[in-house]
Amino acid sequence: MFRVRRPALSAATAATLLLALTACGGSAGAKSSASSGSSDLSSVTLAVGDTGWARAQAVLKLAGLDKTPYKVKWSVFQGGDLQLQAVRAGALDVASSSEIPPVFAAADGNANFKVVAVQKGTTLQQEVVAPKGSKITSMAQLKGKKVGYVKNTTAEYFLYELLKQAGLKWSDIKAVPLLPDAGLAALNGGSIDALASYGNSIIAAHGQGATTIGSGADILSGNFNWEASDKTIASAAKRAALADLLARVNKGYAYIRNGHETDYAKVTxxxxxxxxxxxxxxxxxxxxxxxxxxxLTTKAAIVSEQQVADAFDALGALPKHLDVSTFWTDVLNSDLRKALAS
Known part of the structure; x- marks a missing residue:
């Protein structure tokens, strides 16, 4: 999703993603942005991904910012990796993720999206945990153990880095890729010895007696990307709508910090x-x-993601060296700067 910091979909996978979506409520690589030329966005519809418990939607609703002059079709996913698969399948216009998913989504060299904005956020609740009653208390004790992790996400990245810090290689563990809910079930059922995950699955694991044996808090950068499809970027009207939507989310978080923390906690x-x-x-x-x-997107954020890509390259998880700048753009910066200032 980073110290800093897949592949093409089959037709069957693309179809599955399309069916799984639940709606609620220039050239793509151009390096400069243009205004929409019109304030009428009523004909625009954005298909936008959200993660977990629909956090972005909750923030907008709580702050009273969910009534937009354009239509938003929200779809909720368990992770940013699935959102980007949906973008690649043409099922989403906009995705949000950590730094890791776009690395794998672009690994085959045929990315049809660009990172258009960066959200800074907490890196807490990104942990490796052992189940209640386990004798495992440190990363070093994971040698030879079955460890669940969420593939192509922050969990895979910080697990890799934490193992290195403990003097272990990836090959020293029996790594088991699992989605967050399945990972939690496997941890509680005893089929894995530890789990690297994030968010709700970590909260739930602690609620069921799990203990932390490693944290990604100081490994991850706190950069979370917003990605848009090339088709979306090519539309001036959609760029304007997206800039407005991101500014609303930003204002929503500011609203919560300004005396509405308890209201947000009740929703959470x-x-x-x-x-x-x-x-x-x-x-x-x-x-x-x-x-x-x-x-906005920045050179520093690109450098951060390049470090992530280089780590996965060293792990042997990428088919070749990846230049992450090929899927970053500042095409939204002008519109977003104006929207954030309004």
Whole structure:
């Protein structure tokens, strides 16, 4: 999703993604942006991905910013990797992810998307955990053990880095790729010895007695990308709508920080099955570590993602060296700068 910091879909996978989507409520590589030339966005529809418990939608609704002059068709996924698969399949216009998924989505050299904005956020709740009653208390004890992880996400990246810090190689563990919910079930069922995951699955794991044996908090950069399809980027009207939507999300997070933390915690607690006090405590810790904000693409953010790609290259997970700048653009920067300032 980073210290810094797949492949083409089969027709069957693309069809599955299309069926799985649930709606709620220039050249693509150009390096400069143009205004939409019109303030009427009523004919624009953006198909936008959201992750987990639909956090972006919740933020907009809570802040009263969900009534847009364009249509937004939201779809919820378990991770940013699945969102980018949907973009590649033509099922989404816009995705949000950590730094890791676009690396794998672009690995075959046929990326049909660009990173258009960067959201800074907390890196807490990105952990390697052992189940209740386990005798495993450190990363070094994972040698020879079955470790679940969420493939092509921050979990794979920080697990790799934490193993290195413990003097272990990836080949020293029996790595088992699992989606977050399946990973949690496997951890509780005893079919894996530890789990590298994030967000709700880590919250739930702790609620069921799991203990932390490694954290990605200081490994990950806190950069979370917003990606748009090349087709979306090519439309001036869609760029204007997307810039407005991202500015609304940014303002929504500011609204929550400005005295509405408990309201947000109540929404969070309902979806994560925590107490409001637990959700509030986690929110405050995350915002203290790194306030959630959305900004422009920058050279520093590209360098950060290149470090991630280089790590996966060293791991042997990529078919060849990847220049991440090929799927970054500043095409949205002008529109987004204006929208953020309004």
């Amino acid at each position: 607690a309902t979806t994560t099955h925590q107490s409001v006090s637990e959700a509030l405590s986690q929110y405050k810790a995350g915002e203290q570590q790194r306030p959630t904000t959305i900004g």
